[in-house]
Structures are given as C-alpha cells and as structure tokens.
Amino acid sequence: ILSKRIVVLPGDGIGPEVCNEAVRVLRAVSSRFGHEFTFDYQLMGACAIDATGSPLPAATLEACRQADAVLLGAIGDPKYDNDPTAKVRPEQGLLRLRKSLGLYANIRPITAYDQLLEHSPLKAERIQGTDILIFRELTGGIYFGEKGRSEDRTSAYDHCTYSREEILRIAHRAFQAAETRRHQLTLVDKANVLETSRLWRETVQSIAPKYPSVALDYLFVDNAAMQIILNPRQFDVILTENMFGDIISDEASVIAGSLGLLPSASVGDGAALFEPIHGSYPQAKGKGIANPIATILSAALLLDHFDLPEEADCVRDAVQHALDQGVVTPELNPTTLYSTEQVGNFIAYSV
Amino acid sequence: ILSKRIVVLPGDGIGPEVCNEAVRVLRAVSSRFGHEFTFDYQLMGACAIDATGSPLPAATLEACRQADAVLLGAIGDPKYDNDPTAKVRPEQGLLRLRKSLGLYANIRPITAYDQLLEHSPLKAERIQGTDILIFRELTGGIYFGEKGRSEDRTSAYDHCTYSREEILRIAHRAFQAAETRRHQLTLVDKANVLETSRLWRETVQSIAPKYPSVALDYLFVDNAAMQIILNPRQFDVILTENMFGDIISDEASVIAGSLGLLPSASVGDGAALFEPIHGSYPQAKGKGIANPIATILSAALLLDHFDLPEEADCVRDAVQHALDQGVVTPELNPTTLYSTEQVGNFIAYSV
Ligand SMILES: CC(C)[C@H](C(=O)O)[C@@H](O)C(=O)O
Ligand SMILES: CC(C)[C@H](C(=O)O)[C@@H](O)C(=O)O
Numbered sequence: 001i002l003s004k005r006i007v008v009l010p011g012d013g014i015g016p017e018v019c020n021e022a023v024r025v026l027r028a029v030s031s032r033f034g035h036e037f038t039f040d041y042q043l044m045g046a047c048a049i050d051a052t053g054s055p056l057p058a059a060t061l062e063a064c065r066q067a068d069a070v071l072l073g074a075i076g077d078p079k080y081d082n083d084p085t086a087k088v089r090p091e092q093g094l095l096r097l098r099k100s101l102g103l104y105a106n107i108r109p110i111t112a113y114d115q116l117l118e119h120s121p122l123k124a125e126r127i128q129g130t131d132i133l134i135f136r137e138l139t140g141g142i143y144f145g146e147k148g149r150s151e152d153r154t155s156a157y158d159h160c161t162y163s164r165e166e167i168l169r170i171a172h173r174a175f176q177a178a179e180t181r182r183h184q185l186t187l188v189d190k191a192n193v194l195e196t197s198r199l200w201r202e203t204v205q206s207i208a209p210k211y212p213s214v215a216l217d218y219l220f221v222d223n224a225a226m227q228i229i230l231n232p233r234q235f236d237v238i239l240t241e242n243m244f245g246d247i248i249s250d251e252a253s254v255i256a257g258s259l260g261l262l263p264s265a266s267v268g269d270g271a272a273l274f275e276p277i278h279g280s281y282p283q284a285k286g287k288g289i290a291n292p293i294a295t296i297l298s299a300a301l302l303l304d305h306f307d308l309p310e311e312a313d314c315v316r317d318a319v320q321h322a323l324d325q326g327v328v329t330p331e332l333n334p335t336t337l338y339s340t341e342q343v344g345n346f347i348a349y350s351v
Numbered sequence: 352i353l354s355k356r357i358v359v360l361p362g363d364g365i366g367p368e369v370c371n372e373a374v375r376v377l378r379a380v381s382s383r384f385g386h387e388f389t390f391d392y393q394l395m396g397a398c399a400i401d402a403t404g405s406p407l408p409a410a411t412l413e414a415c416r417q418a419d420a421v422l423l424g425a426i427g428d429p430k431y432d433n434d435p436t437a438k439v440r441p442e443q444g445l446l447r448l449r450k451s452l453g454l455y456a457n458i459r460p461i462t463a464y465d466q467l468l469e470h471s472p473l474k475a476e477r478i479q480g481t482d483i484l485i486f487r488e489l490t491g492g493i494y495f496g497e498k499g500r501s502e503d504r505t506s507a508y509d510h511c512t513y514s515r516e517e518i519l520r521i522a523h524r525a526f527q528a529a530e531t532r533r534h535q536l537t538l539v540d541k542a543n544v545l546e547t548s549r550l551w552r553e554t555v556q557s558i559a560p561k562y563p564s565v566a567l568d569y570l571f572v573d574n575a576a577m578q579i580i581l582n583p584r585q586f587d588v589i590l591t592e593n594m595f596g597d598i599i600s601d602e603a604s605v606i607a608g609s610l611g612l613l614p615s616a617s618v619g620d621g622a623a624l625f626e627p628i629h630g631s632y633p634q635a636k637g638k639g640i641a642n643p644i645a646t647i648l649s650a651a652l653l654l655d656h657f658d659l660p661e662e663a664d665c666v667r668d669a670v671q672h673a674l675d676q677g678v679v680t681p682e683l684n685p686t687t688l689y690s691t692e693q694v695g696n697f698i699a700y701s702v
Contacts, residue, residue: 085549158546195498250574
C-alpha cells in the first residue's frame with residue numbers, strides 16, 4: 001500500500017472547482033488501486049493575499065516542501081492586473097513557489113484530440129496527429145531577473161540572465177524525452193539578437209553529441225510562433241527559455257481546440273507540481289461551467305510522477321471515454337449541459 | 352512634379368528579387384503620375400559584411416539619412432545563425448539602422464484576403480474580415496539593451512529597459528490610428544510579471560483620456576498569443592513592446608495565408624523605412640519563386656508616407672487585380688507557374 005501526501009492549492013477563480021474534480025478522480029484511483037493519498041489544502045494566490053496578506057504564506061510553502069506532490073488549480077485576479085502600482089500580486093506566489101521548490105522544467109504536452117478537431121480554430125487536416133512536448137524553463141530568465149524603476153519612476157528595467165547550469169539541467173531532460181519519442185528536438189530562441197539565446201544555443205549544441213539518436217534543430221522565436229500554427233506536426237520536443245515558453249506554449253494550446261484540456265507538470269530535483277495551463281478565468285467562477293479535464297489530466301501526470309503508470313493511464317482512458325461519450329462542459333458542446341461536477345463525476349466513476 | 356530619393360537596400364537571399372519588382376512598380380507609378388523617383392542602391396546585411404566587413408557600412412547609413420524613404424528587401428544568412436561566437440551579424444545592420452534613423456514605430460497591417468482564405472491554416476469562418484494594425488515598438492527594449500557574458504562566459508545577460516518617453520511617442524501614434532479605424536486599442540504586455548510592462552500599462556493608461564473615442568484594453572502576451580488565433584476579429588489596433596511585437600506580429604501573419612503578402616512601415620520623427628515582414632528565405636534565392644507582393648505593398652505604404660494616397664491605392668488595386676486573376680507565385684497557386692518577375696510585371700502594368 002502506497003501512501004502519498006498531496007498538497008492541493010485551489011487558488012483563485014475557477015481553481016477550486018477544477019481542483020475538486022481532480023481530487024475526486026484521485027480518490028477514485030486510490031480506492032480502486034488501494035493507495036493511500038492524503039490531501040492537504042493550502043492557500044496561494046489572491047485568496048492567500050486576502051486571508052494573510054501574502055500570496056505564498058509560509059505555511060503553504062512549508063507544506064509544499066514536505067509533500068510528495070503539489071496539485072494547483074489556478075491563480076490570479078483582475079483586481080491586481082490593472083493596478084500597475086500594486087505591491088503584492090497573486091503571481092508572485094506562483095513564481096516564488098516555483099523558485100523555492102526548484103521547479104526548473106515545465107512540461108506541456110500538446111495533443112490534437114480527434115474528437116475535438118472541429119473545435120480548433122485550425123483546419124483539421126493541418127493539426128490531426130499533432131503530438132508536441134514543450135519543455136519551458138521555469139525558474140530563470142527575465143521573469144526572475146532584477147527589476148525596478150529609475151528614481152523618478154519614469155523608466156523601468158527587467159534583467160534577463162541565464163547560466164550554463166540552468167540550461168544544461170533542462171536540456172538533458174528534453175533530450176532524454178526526445179529519445180523516448182520521435183527523436184527530434186527543436187530549440188526555440190532569438191540567437192540572432194540576444195546573448196542569452198546564444199548561450200542557450202551553444203550549451204544545447206555542446207551536449208547534443210551525447211544524444212546521437214536525437215536530431216537537434218533551431219528556430220527563432222518569431223518564426224516558431226508562425227511554424228507552430230502553419231505546421232504543428234513538424235515538432236516533436238520543443239525546448240525553450242521561460243518567457244518564450246510562456247508565449248509559445250499558450251499559443252500552441254489552440255491546437256487542442258480548448259485550453260480546458262491541457263495539463264502541465266513542473267519538475268525539478270525534488271518536488272513536483274501539476275497544474276492545468278489555463279488561468280483562473282474569473283468570469284466563469286462559481287458557474288459550474290469550468291472544464292475540469294486539464295486539471296484531471298494534470299493529476300494523471302502526478303500519478304506518472306509517483307511511478308504509477310497503470311493508474312495514470314486509467315485516468316487518461318476515463319477522460320477519453322468522457323470525450324467519446326460527449327460528457328463535456330459547454331465550451332466543447334453547448335447543447336448538452338454537463339457541469340464541472342458532472343464531468344468530474346463521470347470520469348471518477350469510469351476510473 | 353514631385354521629386355523623391357529612395358534608398359533601396361536589397362539585402363540578402365530573396366531580398367534583391369523582391370526589391371526589383373517593387374522598384375518596377377514604383378517606376379510605373381512615377382511615370383503614370385509624372386513624379387520623379389530616383390533609386391539609390393546600397394548594401395546592408397550579410398552582403399554588406401561580405402563586401403565591406405560591416406553589416407551597415409557608413410555610406411549606406413549616410414545615404415539613408417539623406418533619403419526621403421528607404422525600401423528594404425530582407426537580410427540574414429544561415430551561416431551566421433548557428434555560430435554563437437560570430438562577432439558580426441547581418442541583423443546588427445538592421446538593428447543599428449532602425450536605431451540610427453530613430454524608427455521607433457513598426458506598423459504592420461494584418462488583413463485576411465478573401466481570395467486567400469483557403470491558404471490560411473485557420474478556418475475561413477474564424478478569420479474572414481480580419482483587419483488588424485499592429486504597432487510594434489522598434490528601437491527599445493531587450494533587443495537594444497546592454498548584453499554580455501560573465502568573465503568565464505558561462506552566464507549571459509540581456510537587459511530590457513523602457514522609458515516613459517519611448518512609450519509615449521508610439522502610444523500616441525497607436526491611439527491616433529485607432530481614432531481613424533474602429534476605435535479600439537489593445538495593449539499587449541506582461542504586467543503581472545515585468546516592471547517594464549507595468550510602466551507601459553501605466554503610461555498608456557495616463558494618456559487614454561486624451562482619446563475619449565478609443566476604448567483601451569489590455570492583454571497579457573501569453574493570452575494574446577492565443578486570442579490572435581482563436582478570434583482575430585476581436586482586434587483593431589494592437590500596441591506592444593519590441594520583442595512581444597516581433598513574436599505576435601509574425602504569429603498573426605499566418606492569418607493572411609502567406610507571409611509573402613504582408614508589408615510593414617517603420618517610422619519615426621524623420622525618415623521612414625518600408626519592408627516586407629518575411630525574411631531572406633535563403634533556400635528560395637535565385638529560383639524566381641519569391642512572392643514580391645509584400646514588398647510591393649510596402650512600396651504602397653511608402654507612397655502613403657509621401658502623401659500620395661491615390662498612387663498608393665492604385666498599387667493596392669493592382670495587387671488586388673493580380674490576386675483576383677490568380678497571377679501569383681507558386682506558394683499561392685502551385686498549378687500556374689508565375690515567377691517573381693511575372694507577378695511584378697503584371698502588377699506594374701496594372702498600375
Ligand atoms: C501567472 C504567470 C506568472 C504564469 C507565467 O507566466 O509563468 C502563467 O502565465 C503560466 O504560464 O504559468
Ligand atoms: C532580423 C531581426 C533582427 C528582426 C527583428 O527581430 O526585429 C526581424 O525578425 C524583424 O521582425 O524585423
């Protein structure tokens with residue numbers, strides 16, 4: 001009997017609703033397979049600011065450090081977005097958590113589901129069969145660099161830095177993933193302009209000989225932003241720095257036909273965190289219309305991380321079954337009115 | 352009789368071929384309308400490095416400073432891209448030229464042509480009627496910040512800075528453009544993470560009351576990268592900083608169905624430069640298959656800049672006529688084999 005402690009960070013907006021369903025599915029897995037999962041709910045994001053003044057309270061961070069894995073809903077609240085002077089922001093909590101847990105690699109699978117091809121803004125024949133794995137560096141670059149203002153506040157700066165070590169650790173993971181897939185790795189950068197990009201290119205190039213079965217190529221980020229839409233099937237594994245990864249992976253999510261389907265795993269040396277790629281979607285909060293599948297598939301990645309591949313596949317099969325049966329939230333099928341909870345229940349029962 | 356001096360920078364790859372056709376069209380305009388255009392060809396890019404050692408020779412810069420406008424083909428050569436240690440790069444020429452001429456605003460219209468809807472990777476019903484004008488800041492931000500390596504070269508940095516002045520001058524232009532269009536301006540930033548983005552948001556917000564007819568909204572760049580594909584018709588004018596503009600505008604180009612159709616204007620206080628948004632496409636060099644339309648439409652923007660709207664519309668009508676008649680290069684119609692020159696000729700005759 002396997003015993004694991006999972007910290008749940010429901011967060012803001014639709015975060016709590018989608019987390020509920022993922023936890024429901026994990027409970028179903030634990031009872032079917034006889035594991036013991038305990039769930040420890042903690043605050044992070046705008047809800048944590050409201051309750052404690054801090055987007056990442058010390059208790060939350062401590063619980064995450066002790067946990068076997070972290071499941072996150074979503075964070076963010078519009079009341080902070082249009083106030084450029086706000087000192088405390090929900091996003092700081094997430095950024096600090098990533099940094100504190102050393103979650104340097106954010107891994108996002110992008111798959112075109114056959115049942116959902118019609119929902120994609122892209123023509124079906126362009127995307128059918130797309131299967132991309134994006135490795136986004138998550139604890140370096142401009143999001144974590146020094147930032148500030150001039151004394152009179154009329155100019156601002158953000159510094160981007162990368163070290164060879166930061167690049168190596170995620171690059172090895174990306175090469176290794178490519179070895180188990182279609183043996184192709186694309187580094188996305190802006191090496192014709194940025195010095196950090198040149199370091200990325202040089203570092204990744206330098207370890208390529210260790211992975212002789214993997215073909216390495218390079219794409220400038222502006223071109224990559226086009227190619228992902230023009231011909232997504234050309235990609236196997238994509239590796240890129242933090243900000244480019246943020247943009248490119250959200251962009252690539254349109255291929256799937258719904259943001260509500262896409263999970264992610266953030267891993268490092270120890271802990272790991274699992275979250276849907278969608279945001280807190282405050283307009284949908286409390287309406288029961290949020291799609292829980294991205295979070296449920298994130299829970300499947302969490303099971304993979306626990307080295308429970310059978311359990312993980314069982315969750316993925318249950319999701320597939322829901323898609324096949326059309327048990328989906330309104331954004332995927334406006335005529336059948338399944339709620340967040342009904343979709344979660346259906347998937348939990350199918351486990 | 353209007354007399355103007357145009358510096359032509361054919362550049363690398365397909366640059367010379369597409370410039371030839373744009374110049375042909377400008378000659379047709381000048382003879383039909385009785386203007387006197389002189390064309391002064393100068394070196395920039397990889398060809399300039401090969402000839403002089405510098406990507407932007409002093410003579411080229413001087414000629415551009417004296418000119419009434421600059422027409423650029425494309426620059427870049429793969430031999431520099433995979434050499435992270437190259438000291439001299441073609442791109443430096445373009446960046447330095449932008450900076451030296453003070454071309455702080457890059458303006459890119461993105462239009463879905465009805466005749467080409469089938470070429471877009473996006474479903475026709477999602478994009479039909481799309482008409483976006485992107486204002487990309489072009490002489491600030493991380494592309495122009497301090498950059499370098501640590502002493503042992505194992506870490507690298509790029510600094511992003513923006514001043515209120517740099518933001519104001521392009522923001523006013525974007526608001527003014529929105530006033531003549533559909534009265535909607537979207538600022539794309541990452542204000543939830545970056546200090547420079549917060550300065551952008553605060554600065555743009557501060558002048559919004561001067562343009563009461565324009566509705567201002569904000570989008571995080573990751574979300575913008577999705578929205579542009581999910582629902583491009585929601586946008587009128589988009590304003591953004593240099594790097595986000597580089598990525599977002601290239602991404603948005605897929606809407607048009609071909610990169611080969613999209614022109615751009617870079618303007619500042621004095622001089623102005625006109626160039627297609629596509630690159631030097633070295634694989635196609637010398638094959639006569641490059642689409643000259645993006646450069647020809649850039650020449651139309653140049654005519655607008657000379658305050659010759661009738662002449663500019665005449666060029667745009669001629670392009671429209673070529674599209675209607677299917678006189679296009681192979682990427683738009685593989686069955687009729689019109690060359691770069693034949694398309695240019697057809698458009699020049701239709702002027
Ligand atoms: C909320 C924000 C800080 C975050 C990021 O940009 O990293 C989010 O957009 C993401 O992609 O996880
Ligand atoms: C060639 C390069 C420096 C340039 C840029 O990124 O600005 C190009 O991509 C562009 O968009 O004009």
